Amino acid sequence: MNSATSPIRKPSRFREEFNMSRVMSRRAIASALGTLMVATAVSQIQAPAAQAKSQPSSPGQWRMQFSGLTRANVPFALYNEREGDYLHHKARPYGTDLKFRPFAKNEWKFVRCYGGNFSPVRYDQSLALYNKSTNRYMIYRGWPWGNSLGWSKVLKQSDCQWKVRGGKAGATAGLSPVRNAMLFNTKKKDYLVNAWRKGVDLRWYKSTHCADHMTLKKLEKAMGYYPLSS
Known part of the structure; x- marks a missing residue:
């Protein structure tokens, strides 16, 4: 028998297993790519919703x-209308020790730095914001990351950096519950608001894209607020 009519050799078992493994590897790669494409598509769909919530x-x-x-020194629960939950103290491994939860807890109270304990809370009055769960005062730290909120153990005059706004400056905040209130920080010169952030959903109003600076300035001047937001 000459070479022209030599029989066709069947592939060895090793070659068959090798080819099969190559096919399976390609299928695994295709499956992984498909999963990645689906995850990317889902993230692109979810991103606008998260971005809308952050504004x-x-x-x-x-x-x-x-x-x-x-009144000052009277405990209260702090509810955010936009989040639909109450703000609580909650220890975290990183970031601000705060968390939104669905139940009320009277763990906050305003404290006056200049006497007059148990006096009525008034709009645009400098106050310290105390949390009973951690026995500390919430303050603006000025850190270059996150919302820069922190805690102070001992009350100092510089800790009286919060103002309730929403009514005429100097007027009493009225009966509880006090609705549509604005929490202004005199150190940051901005308003604490609910907006998406890794950790607890709190940001400063002027840093959000939907902040109406002109309207806010007009409101502050009309209400007699000082200082104005930066």
């Missing part, structure tokens, strides 16, 4: 539910 239209989104009269 508050107004800083007047807090409700303060006092356990008694609307």
Whole structure:
């Protein structure tokens, strides 16, 4: 028998297994790519929703539910109308020790730095914001990352950096619950609002894309607020 009519050799078992493994590898790669494409598509769909949530239209989104009269040193629950939950102290491995939860807890209270404990809470009055769960005062730290909120153990005059806004400066905040309140920080010169952020969903109003600077300035001047937001 000459070479022209030599029989066709069947592929060895090793070659068959090798070819099969190559096919399976290609299928695994195709499957992985398909999964990645689906995940990317889902993230692109979810991104606009998350971005929309991160853009508050107004800083007047807090409700303060006092356990008694609307006065300094009277505990209250702090509810955010936009989030639909209450702001609580919650220890975290990183970021601000805060978390939104669906139940009310009277763990916050305003403290005056210049005497007059248990006096009525007034709009645009400098106050310290105390949390009973951690026994510390919430303050703006000025860190270059996150919302820069932190805690102070001992009350100092510089800790009186919060103002309730939403009514005429100097007027009492009225009966509980105090609705549509704005939480202004005199160190940051901005309003604390609910907006998406890794950790707890809190940002500063002026840093959001939907902040209406001109309208806010007109409101502050009309209400007699000082200082104005930066």
